[in-house]
Amino acid sequence: MSTTMLACRVFGQKVSNFVGSTISVFSQVPRRYRWKLVKYPEIGRGKAFRRIVHFKDEYTVEPLKITNLAGRDPATGRVVVKGIGGGIKHKYHWIKWIRDGPKDLNEPPKEEKVLEVFKDGCRTCFVALVGTGRELKYILATENMKPGDIIRTHLGIPRNPVRPSEGDAYPLGALPIGTQVNCIEKYPGMGGFLIHAAGTVATVLKRDGDRVIIQMPKRKTFSLHETCMATVGRLSNIEHASTPVGSAQKNRELGNRPRSGLWQRKTGRFGRKIRPPPKVKRINESDGPYKHPEVIVLNSIHNI
Template sequence: MALNRLFASLAIGVTPSVISRKTVQVTAVRYASMPKPVKPKPGYGISYRRIVHFPEEYTVKPLEVTNLAGRDPVTGRVVAKGIGGGIKHKYHWISWVRDGPTEGPPQEEKVIQIIECGCRTSHVALVAVGDQLKYILATENMKAGDIIKTSRHLPRIPVRANEGDAYVLGALPLGTIVHCIEKTPGAGGLYIHAAGTQGTILRRQNDRIVVQMPSKRLFSFDERCMAVVGRLSNVDHGDTPIGSPQRNRWLGNRPRSGLWKRKDGRHGRKIRPPKPVKEIQARTNFPLPAVVMKMNP
């Protein structure tokens, strides 16, 4: 505040001698002793692209969204530089928990509508369960009117599941394509959400199920973890070209600075001539040195 008064007095023409030197020194020390603000870093599961305003109870009504443009909502500082602009989209709240009976026949659910969601890559399906509605991730061939099944029963013989059905991993045969796999039983689908991705059940190890992820890594899950059968929808998402810089801005991506070039920039890949040919030859036998025997050590 003292520095602000000093600058204000200079602006209106008051001489600095009016303000005491002690006030300036105390203010300078106070500013120097203040802790420096810590700039947050991207990652750690925090999204700096948008904030979704969730209500207290689950609803299928599209939710309002506040775009952050890569800034921290608390300090307003830029955290992620590549984010900015973009069209505002409504957010469809996905019900990640596919819960069904533990005994008896599976629960049947009907697909009402397939929706394109601007806040995620894969499509969304509106599903009716009894007198309730919920959103789930749509599979590749899912369409309106389909009947999908959900069950937490762990049978002795693997079941024959159709696309969109949700069963525990231990109930599915080897080689089944799955997505939306739970980390722990009852926690809700956590793995494999992106458009066109899938996992494959490879083998069983006692009460564990080994699944090959889209990254080709092998994860071992509990056999009671739920998984949805089939490949996720919007398969052509990764192969669709953006086409123009303006469409890239519609998607919420800011342009690059233009200073960095891939092939000849400061940190880019340099084009160098290939190395000379290296001759690979068989190892020649070289004579061993003569061994001289002596009587004294």
């Protein structure tokens, strides 16, 4: 065997041993240190990343089970929303957003009785259990709704506006101007889509042909079709927005993770700089350059 062939064989064996040892070392590296492209979901596309409700095939008034996500994407398990975490796990009460009733103006409206009004941990306003015959369903409770009340629903639009009571559901075209409404349909037959939060309310401003213009809580106006259904009245739990949390533990029970708490200097870049008021400055007459003017008296017959 020549010297050249022996050198090539030895060198090739060393290279193969080095490559094999390198591959074995890299295979032992934990997976978390490997670079992996993960496509994060877009925020605000219909997902809140707070909980998953396990709905059933048919509507039921039985409380539904939920799975808290704590701000994580259920597909990848990655944290998407950092401000969510902890919280008390509540049962979910399925709200029936569509209010059914007769369409013929000669028929009387459908009447339902309020059986119970209670607090739901998965939403801000109160929930009411209503029933008629053998049908039970959950709706959002209005401000003064209480057990024993009778609420009415009708889908027809009469020539003259109706005189609704709180909790009744009518098309926007059947309500008089200035009526306060909630749970408004965005499209006819869609179900309550607008005004769900506690204490919120919209106002019917005017009519424009077959359109009805409503004003939202933040002064924004919408022009909706007159056949869109709406519930009369203001939503319950008005004190929700003005009630302080009170403690950090209560905020954790609500499902909010703590902030960093890092003190940041108010430089004025994002607003007015907060400065302490100046000390009281005492001004003496002898300190300033101000002198009393010299009074000149002129001799006149009026001075005698």
